[in-house]
Structures are given as structure tokens and as C-alpha cells.
Amino acid sequence: MIPVSYNLRNLTVRKTTTAAVALGLGLVVFVFASVLMLSNGIKKTMGRSASPDVAVVLRKGATAELESVIEEPSINLVLNDKELPLPATGPRGIAELVVVILLDKVGAPGLSNATVRGVADGSLAFRPNIKIIAGRAAQSGSDEVTVGKAIRGRFKGLDLDQTFELKKNRPVKVVGIFEDAGSSYESEVWADLNLVRASFRREGVVSVIRARVEPSKFDGYKASIESNRQLNMQVLKEAEYYDKQSEGTSTFIAAMGIMIAVFFSVGAMLGAMITMHAAVANRQREIGTLRALGFSKASILFSFLIESIMLALLGGVLGAGASLAMGMVNFSMVNFASWSEISFRFEPTPGIIAGGIIFATVMGLFGGLFPAIRASRVSPIDAMRS
Amino acid sequence: MEPSIVELKGITKTFQRGKEPIVVLDGLTLEIPTGSFEALMGPSGSGKSTLLNLIAGLDRPTQGSAVVAGANLVSMSDGELAKFRARHIGFIFQAYNLLPVLTAIENVELPLLLTNLSKTERRERAQTALRVVGLEERMKHYPRQLSGGQEQRVAIARAIVNDPTIIVADEPTGDLDRKAADDILNLLERLNKEFKKTILMVTHDPHAAERAGVTRKLDKGQLQ
Ligand SMILES: Nc1ncnc2c1ncn2[C@@H]1O[C@H](COP(=O)(O)OP(=O)(O)O)[C@@H](O)[C@H]1O
Ligand SMILES: [Mg+2]
Numbered sequence: 309m310i311p312v313s314y315n316l317r318n319l320t321v322r323k324t325t326t327a328a329v330a331l332g333l334g335l336v337v338f339v340f341a342s343v344l345m346l347s348n349g350i351k352k353t354m355g356r357s358a359s360p361d362v363a364v365v366l367r368k369g370a371t372a373e374l375e376s377v378i379e380e381p382s383i384n385l386v387l388n389d390k391e392l393p394l395p396a397t398g399p400r401g402i403a404e405l406v407v408v409i410l411l412d413k414v415g416a417p418g419l420s421n422a423t424v425r426g427v428a429d430g431s432l433a434f435r436p437n438i439k440i441i442a443g444r445a446a447q448s449g450s451d452e453v454t455v456g457k458a459i460r461g462r463f464k465g466l467d468l469d470q471t472f473e474l475k476k477n478r479p480v481k482v483v484g485i486f487e488d489a490g491s492s493y494e495s496e497v498w499a500d501l502n503l504v505r506a507s508f509r510r511e512g513v514v515s516v517i518r519a520r521v522e523p524s525k526f527d528g529y530k531a532s533i534e535s536n537r538q539l540n541m542q543v544l545k546e547a548e549y550y551d552k553q554s555e556g557t558s559t560f561i562a563a564m565g566i567m568i569a570v571f572f573s574v575g576a577m578l579g580a581m582i583t584m585h586a587a588v589a590n591r592q593r594e595i596g597t598l599r600a601l602g603f604s605k606a607s608i609l610f611s612f613l614i615e616s617i618m619l620a621l622l623g624g625v626l627g628a629g630a631s632l633a634m635g636m637v638n639f640s641m642v643n644f645a646s647w648s649e650i651s652f653r654f655e656p657t658p659g660i661i662a663g664g665i666i667f668a669t670v671m672g673l674f675g676g677l678f679p680a681i682r683a684s685r686v687s688p689i690d691a692m693r694s
Numbered sequence: 695m696e697p698s699i700v701e702l703k704g705i706t707k708t709f710q711r712g713k714e715p716i717v718v719l720d721g722l723t724l725e726i727p728t729g730s731f732e733a734l735m736g737p738s739g740s741g742k743s744t745l746l747n748l749i750a751g752l753d754r755p756t757q758g759s760a761v762v763a764g765a766n767l768v769s770m771s772d773g774e775l776a777k778f779r780a781r782h783i784g785f786i787f788q789a790y791n792l793l794p795v796l797t798a799i800e801n802v803e804l805p806l807l808l809t810n811l812s813k814t815e816r817r818e819r820a821q822t823a824l825r826v827v828g829l830e831e832r833m834k835h836y837p838r839q840l841s842g843g844q845e846q847r848v849a850i851a852r853a854i855v856n857d858p859t860i861i862v863a864d865e866p867t868g869d870l871d872r873k874a875a876d877d878i879l880n881l882l883e884r885l886n887k888e889f890k891k892t893i894l895m896v897t898h899d900p901h902a903a904e905r906a907g908v909t910r911k912l913d914k915g916q917l918q
Contacts, residue, residue, distance in 0.1 A: 309807060317795035597791040600752060601805050601852075602780025604773060688752045688779075691791055692743055692864055 315615035330623040332576040337627025341664040343565020345654035347558040354554035356491035358547040365517040373406040373516045391532040399430035401519035411463040426504030443484035454484040456494035458651035475507040495650040580675030588683045596691030609684035616676020624668025700726035705758035720915030731886040733903035736912035742896040751775045763859040780808045784853030786863035790845040792837040799833035805856040823851035843874030863895040
């Protein structure tokens with residue numbers, strides 16, 4: 309076999325073209341990996357809000373909390389169903405009203421949507437993972453609100469001890485900031501249920517009921533609620549609910565990103581092909597010499613493929629490395645399920661990084677294939693010509 | 695009398711140039727005894743390189759039989775010819791043909807990569823070959839750090855490292871000045887006398903041809 313150092317040194321000899329082509333390939337891998345990391349980040353952010361032992365009850369046909377309307381009298385029926393076991397600690401369930409409001413963005417012109425959750429007493433106790441990290445919890449029945457740390461300061465008035473208008477002439481005061489391990493709750497404003505109802509003329513209704521059900525009892529509870537025609541409701545596992553919420557957005561982003569990456573990869577592969585073609589042309593006599601010495605066509609083909617793949621791997625490592633740096637960036641965008649701002653992060657996984665490297669290898673393979681075939685066809689007689 | 699190492703009978707080689715076939719070798723017959731040092735001369739374009747390439751298994755005759763080192767070259771596939779060259783032929787080129795990104799010793803080691811020798815054995819053999827050509831202390835040098843004569847000596851080390859049955863050299867001194875050319879010719883003479891190597895050398899320099907035991911002249915597709 310022709311030693312790999314032969315290829316490595318040839319890449320170093322033409323270092324400018326090697327660097328340029330590797331950068332091009334790296335850019336493609338960067339786009340590919342970053343976008344998958346973002347798509348994964350969206351899924352993870354939404355998924356983090358889910359507990360394995362929580363059932364989400366919505367109006368039948370509603371695809372999101374925001375679309376769902378549940379009348380007050382139904383709450384008791386849902387939470388006192390005979391199939392719903394009594395939890396070991398904490399409340400049995402909670403009923404909340406979700407609305408979207410327009411607020412002034414900080415640092416950017418214009419308005420954007422923010423999600424407001426009207427919460428009752430048990431909301432914090434029901435979600436033990438949520439922690440107040442600044443200020444304090446809001447007093448129930450007051451015009452105090454708490455704000456998730458991801459949108460803190462992103463809108464005017466949305467920081468500790470500031471005030472903003474929930475609705476015209478309905479000023480509220482931010483008394484606390486909470487965090488929830490990066491979940492989508494961190495992109496919400498939590499206000500008193502009755503205040504939200506009054507402000508938005510939604511008296512007597514909620515959007516969603518959450519009930520504490522251990523997984524083994526879930527099916528029985530779901531069947532019991534959904535078979536009650538009068539209730540006209542659907543029951544989902546919380547994880548399932550959030551999966552559905554993020555599915556559209558994350559799939560859309562992943563699909564867009566992969567399309568863009570594939571589109572650019574054609575250019576990057578052409579770049580690899582052109583440099584490898586030039587390399588073959590410049591090394592015609594070297595190839596002929598190797599053939600004369602007895603190296604087979606296959607070993608020449610293999611050697612040039614290796615060279616192209618090494619070039620691509622250099623780009624792949626550059627691109628994947630740069631995409632890892634994106635992990636430091638917080639990204640805020642509209643979640644298509646609720647049309648409100650939600651904050652995401654680029655979440656790398658070993659699979660995404662490996663995928664980027666494999667993508668690079670495939671580009672190197674395809675870009676290098678035709679030049680390598682051409683190299684393998686160089687006649688050993690060419691070595692004799694001067 | 696030693697048995698022949700090269701036996702060519704009725705060799706014809708034609709090339710197609712456009713629609714015109716050009717007959718370069720025309721029913722040529724040649725026997726080279728083992729252990730000889732022969733020079734092949736002739737006007738430019740007379741087919742010296744073509745003949746050398748046939749003997750070295752780089753190309754096939756259009757007609758005739760060619761047996762070299764006991765192998766019937768006419769019936770061999772491309773892959774078999776490559777194995778034949780690796781096993782039996784040591785090449786010396788006019789333009790040295792060292793790989794520029796490899797050091798002297800790495801260049802010399804190349805043919806050994808096609809054998810089953812271990813890395814240390816390969817290094818030792820390559821070093822020995824460089825010692826024979828007097829360049830052991832230059833083994834870490836790259837071709838561009840060597841003079842033309844030194845490059846050709848490295849190429850000779852590469853040609854002998856595999857202990858080939860026959861060494862073919864196409865104008866080995868063509869690119870060298872008198873002094874460097876003499877060094878190369880001394881080396882080839884020594885390889886023939888001391889190491890009993892069969893050598894076939896193409897040249898148009900009468901001075902170089904003098905060093906060979908036999909000089910053959912090629913003209914109009916035939917050996918004179
Ligand atoms: N691959 C080829 N295709 C066509 N013509 C060739 C080819 N190789 C050699 N020739 C022709 O064959 C003749 C002999 O060439 P060559 O053997 O290189 O001559 P020499 O080495 O004696 O100068 C020349 O006329 C040359 O142009
Ligand atoms: Mg010639």
C-alpha cells in the first residue's frame with residue numbers, strides 16, 4: 309500500500325488550496341451540525357417541561373394549550389375522577405389559563421409575542437423542579453408576576469422589580485425570576501389565574517388541566533376521561549404533548565438545514581473534485597512511476613480516495629468544532645406551535661458530531677471518486693516520458 | 695554460456711497515430727544473457743524506449759513472443775504485469791522520478807511496500823541500498839535537497855533494493871553533466887561486476903555505451 313504519509317504531505321505541500329477546500333467543506337458541516345443541534349435543542353427545551361407522571365388534559369381537538377378551552381365545572385370532574393389516584397405529596401392537579409400578549413422587545417424594534425400562564429396556588433408545588441432564583445414567589449390574588457429566566461430582560465419591563473402592562477391599564481409587577489433546567493416554562497410569564505381571566509375576559513374558563521398520574525395508571529385514567537362524552541376532552545402524557553408541540557418546529561428546522569447543507573455540499577464537493585483533479589494532473593508522472601514500480605491500479609485509486617477523504621475530514625473536524633462553539637449561544641425564536649418567543653440552545657449530541665464527520669467523509673469520497681479513477685488509469689509508460 | 699534472461703522473437707509494435715499506423719518495431723528478435731550489461735543505441739524516435747518498455751512489462755507487443763525472467767509477458771493481464779515488474783524489474787529513469795514529498799530513504803523503500811517484509815527489515819534494506827550508492831548519510835533528505843547526480847543515485851538505490859532480476863535504464867545520464875554521469879556509469883558498472891546484475895541501458899551517448907559489454911543499435915524497427 310502507498311503510505312498515508314505520502315497523501316498527508318501532498319496535502320501540506322499545497323496548503324493554500326487544501327485550506328480553502330477544507331474551509332468550504334467545513335462550512336457545510338458547520339451548517340449541518342448547527343442546525344441539527346438547534347432542532348435537537350428545541351425538542352429538548354420542550355421535553356424538559358415534561359414529567360413522566362403528569363397527564364395533560366385538553367379540549368378534544370385542541371393541539372395546544374392556547375387553543376384549548378375548558379369550563380370551570382369540568383375541572384372538578386377531571387381532577388376527582390375515580391381512576392385518578394391520590395398522589396403521595398403535593399396537589400392532585402392544576403388548572404391553568406394560557407394566553408399570548410404583545411410586548412416591546414428590548415434591543416430590537418417592534419413587538420413580539422410572550423406567553424402568559426395564569427396560575428393558581430398549586431402551580432409551583434405541582435412542579436417541584438421550578439426554583440425561584442431571584443426575588444420571591446408571587447402572592448396569589450395579587451397583581452404580582454414571576455418571569456422565567458430565559459425571557460427575563462428580553463422585553464421592556466420584564467425584569468425583577470420592573471412593571472409592565474399585562475393589558476392596557478393592567479400594570480403588573482415582577483417580583484421573582486424562576487428557572488426550570490432550561491425548559492420552555494423559562495420563556496413564560498406567570499401571573500395570577502384570576503387576574504389573567506379578568507384582564508382577557510376569560511372568566512370561568514381555563515386552557516389546560518394537569519393531573520398527577522403514575523405511568524401504570526395512565527391508561528385507565530385516559531380511558532375514563534375520554535369515554536365521558538359530556539366532558540369532550542383528550543388526555544395525553546406530558547412528554548407526548550411537548551413532543552407534538554416541538555415536532556413541527558424542530559422537524560422544519562432540521563429539514564431546512566439539511567436542505568441548505570446538501571445544497572452547499574454540491575459546491576464543496578466540486579471544490580474537492582477540482583483540487584483533486586489538479587493534483588492528479590500535476591502528479592501524472594509520479595503516478596506512472598508508482599505503477600511502473602508495481603503498484604496496482606486499485607492501490608492508486610485507494611491512495612487518491614484516502615487523500616480526498618483526509619482533506620474532507622480536516623474540513624469536517626473544523627466544521628464540527630465550530631458548531632460545538634455554537635453551544636455557547638442562546639437562540640431566541642418564534643415557536644410555531646404558540647407563535648410566541650421561546651429561547652433555545654444548540655444542543656450537541658455525539659450522534660450529531662459523528663453525523664457531521666460522516667457527512668464530510670461522504671463529500672470527500674464523492675468529490676475524490678472521479679479524480680481517483682482518473683489517477684488509476686494513468687499509464688506506467690507515462691513515467692518514462694520526460 | 696548463461697541462459698538468456700530476455701528472449702524476444704518476431705516482435706512487432708505499431709502505434710496508431712490518427713488513422714495512420716506507425717510501425718516502430720518490425721519483427722525484432724533479441725536475446726540477452728543473464729549477467730550482461732548491454733547498451734541500446736539508435737537515433738531519436740527509433741523505438742529504444744518502446745523496446746525497453748516491452749522488456750520491462752510496461753507495454754505489450756502487437757505481435758511476437760516475449761519471455762523475460764521466464765515469464766511470458768504476452769499472455770499476462772495488467773495486474774499480473776504489475777506483479778511481474780515489482781518482482782523482476784528495477785527501473786532507472788532519465789528524470790530520476792523520485793516522489794518529491796518522500797525522503798531519500800522513503801523513496802528507496804517504496805518497492806518494498808509491495809513485499810511482506812516488516813517495517814524494520816524494509817528500513818534496513820533501504821539503508822543498505824543507499825549505502826551501496828554512497829548516500830547513506832543523505833537518507834533523511836528530500837529530492838529537492840539533492841543534486842541531480844545524487845537524485846539519480848537514490849533512484850538507483852530504489853531500483854536495486856528489491857534485488858530485481860534485471861535493471862532497465864532509459865537514458866540514465868541524459869540529464870546529468872559529465873562528472874555526475876561518470877559517477878552513475880561507474881555505479882552501474884559496479885552493480886554489474888560486483889553484484890552480477892543484468893542491466894539494459896538505453897542511451898545515445900557513445901561515451902556511456904562504451905561502459906557496457908555489448909552495444910546494440912536499433913534502426914528502422916530492427917536491431918543491427
Ligand atoms: N504511445 C504512443 N502512441 C503513439 N506513438 C508513440 C507512442 N509511443 C511512442 N510512439 C512513437 O514511436 C516512436 C518511437 O518512440 P520511442 O520508443 O520513444 O523512441 P526513442 O526512445 O528511440 O527516442 C516515435 O515515433 C514515437 O512518436
Ligand atoms: Mg526514448
